[in-house]
Amino acid sequence: xxxKRFQVGPRMSQAVIHGDTVYLAGQVAQDAQGGTxxxxxxxxxxxxxxxxxxxxxxxxxxxxxxxxxxDMSKFDEMNVVWDAWVAAGNAPCRxxxxxxxxxxxxxxxxxxxxxx
Numbered sequence: 001x002x003x004k005r006f007q008v009g010p011r012m013s014q015a016v017i018h019g020d021t022v023y024l025a026g027q028v029a030q031d032a033q034g035g036t037x038x039x040x041x042x043x044x045x046x047x048x049x050x051x052x053x054x055x056x057x058x059x060x061x062x063x064x065x066x067x068x069x070x071d072m073s074k075f076d077e078m079n080v081v082w083d084a085w086v087a088a089g090n091a092p093c094r095x096x097x098x099x100x101x102x103x104x105x106x107x108x109x110x111x112x113x114x115x116x
Contacts, residue, residue: 006054015051017116022055024048026068026111028101037074037107041081044110052114059085061115062092068099068109078108 007014016023027047029040052058069078075096086092092112101109 006051015055017055020116021063022052022057022114022116024051024112024114026066026109027051028103028106028109032103032105032107034105035107037069037071037077038081040107041078041110042085044108045081045085048110048112052112055114055116057114057116058087059114060087060090062087062090062112063115064113065092065094066111067094067096068101069096070099070101070104070107072098074107 001019004017005013005015006017012025014025014027027044029035029043030047031043032040035043049059052061067078067082069075078096092114099109101107
């Protein structure tokens, strides 16, 4: 079975297709400086939409999502944006954990797996 990689860098690919499944790297906001959790979540979800489209799928085919929050007290703020974005009737299985992210300006990181 072939493997197709998208936006390949020296450290990681932003998306990888294997079979009928696409795996996205954890996505953070492109301009995270000073952004609220809600703003960063919207930016991350926009990035996920673009990567899924590049891979030939969309959010209605999400299988799994992992969300890392720098501050779990912002869980509800993130969920307002998530709930408005997720395709009705197609919510993936999901985990959300408190984590120290790669840079202090990042409030949220999201990784997803989707069917093609």
